[in-house]
Amino acid sequence: FELIPAVFTPYNSDLTIDYEKIQDYATFLSEKQNITTVFISGTNGESLSLSLSERKQLVDTWAAQTSLKIIVMVSAESIVDSISLSSYVSKVSSSNPNIIGIAAMSPSFFKPSSAQDLIDYLSPIASASPNLDFRYYHIPSMTGLTISMTSFQTLAQSQIKNFKGIKYTDTDLFTLRKCVRNANEGVTHYFGKDEILITGIQTGAKSAVGSTYNFMGPLGYEIVTSFFDNDFETATEKQDGIVEVVEAWGDLEGIPAQKAIMEMVGMDLGRGVRPPLRSLTDDEYSELEQSLKEIGFLD
Numbered sequence: 001f002e003l004i005p006a007v008f009t010p011y012n013s014d015l016t017i018d019y020e021k022i023q024d025y026a027t028f029l030s031e032k033q034n035i036t037t038v039f040i041s042g043t044n045g046e047s048l049s050l051s052l053s054e055r056k057q058l059v060d061t062w063a064a065q066t067s068l069k070i071i072v073m074v075s076a077e078s079i080v081d082s083i084s085l086s087s088y089v090s091k092v093s094s095s096n097p098n099i100i101g102i103a104a105m106s107p108s109f110f111k112p113s114s115a116q117d118l119i120d121y122l123s124p125i126a127s128a129s130p131n132l133d134f135r136y137y138h139i140p141s142m143t144g145l146t147i148s149m150t151s152f153q154t155l156a157q158s159q160i161k162n163f164k165g166i167k168y169t170d171t172d173l174f175t176l177r178k179c180v181r182n183a184n185e186g187v188t189h190y191f192g193k194d195e196i197l198i199t200g201i202q203t204g205a206k207s208a209v210g211s212t213y214n215f216m217g218p219l220g221y222e223i224v225t226s227f228f229d230n231d232f233e234t235a236t237e238k239q240d241g242i243v244e245v246v247e248a249w250g251d252l253e254g255i256p257a258q259k260a261i262m263e264m265v266g267m268d269l270g271r272g273v274r275p276p277l278r279s280l281t282d283d284e285y286s287e288l289e290q291s292l293k294e295i296g297f298l299d
């Protein structure tokens with residue numbers, strides 16, 4: 001069971017991308033957080049606030065580091081950009097075995113109105129990377145989609161050749177379980193609600209992709225290890241540890257709050273985020289730091 005952080009995008013003070021940080025970031029994740037694979041250009045990477053050329057350059061930069069395997073989220077609001085990025089990733093991966101897969105989510109301004117419409121949007125994106133595993137990124141809290149994942153998965157398994165599963169960022173565990181039970185061989189589920197990782201494992205997810213594994217990788221792995229040792233009491237206690245940290249940032253926007261936490265734990269990615277998100281104020285930063293000290297997180 002692997003924990004895969006959805007990485008943040010580091011910016012310079014003028015909010016251009018600070019590509020030079022990425023090598024240190026990769027080293028930090030592999031050496032300090034026990035990480036072996038990263039998910040780039042997802043929600044926490046602010047992918048939809050980046051230009052296509054920036055996303056391509058991010059792929060090149062992450063591919064140039066050597067410690068971590070890479071999954072790239074390739075979709076954009078325009079299908080043209082989504083296909084372009086997918087075929088770019090496929091091309092880079094032919095000379096770089098670190099790239100192991102792609103993922104795509106639904107556009108969220110114009111939305112598909114049925115599982116089949118969603119498949120028709122995703123198919124050309126998936127087939128632009130025929131050599132890579134493709135996963136659908138289900139995140140209804142952001143996309144607003146209400147399409148059933150069980151019907152979607154049935155269609156995807158028969159219509160998308162390289163379909164290998166769903167990155168499942170939702171708390172509906174009954175549906176996740178149905179997807180797990182109906183999965184063809186080789187189709188697996190990445191769980192995306194870090195606060196209930198333990199139930200994601202229990203429900204049959206095979207990996208997890210989340211933001212908090214950027215700075216709580218070891219704690220996440222303690223949950224995984226105690227779970228598979230049948231020590232549910234310890235697993236639950238460690239799970240509460242993740243919940244306490246998420247509660248510490250409370251109503252602050254998750255991405256800038258977690259970038260601040262990265263700085264506090266010694267991996268400064270800059271505090272910037274692109275508008276309409278905004279960085280924490282100095283006061284918000286200090287209050288967050290104080291709350292994290294109170295729960296012993298920064299010891």
Ligand SMILES: CC(=O)N[C@H](C=O)[C@@H](O)[C@H](O)[C@H](O)CO
Pocket residue numbers: 006043044139141169192193194195209210211212246254
């Ligand atoms: C909405 C969102 O960004 N979900 C992430 C994964 O998909 C999670 O990793 C959360 O950031 C995490 O569970 C903290 O709430």
Ligand SMILES: CC(=O)C(=O)O
Pocket residue numbers: 006007039041042043044045192209210211
């Ligand atoms: C958390 C996650 O999976 C993302 O940022 O895309």
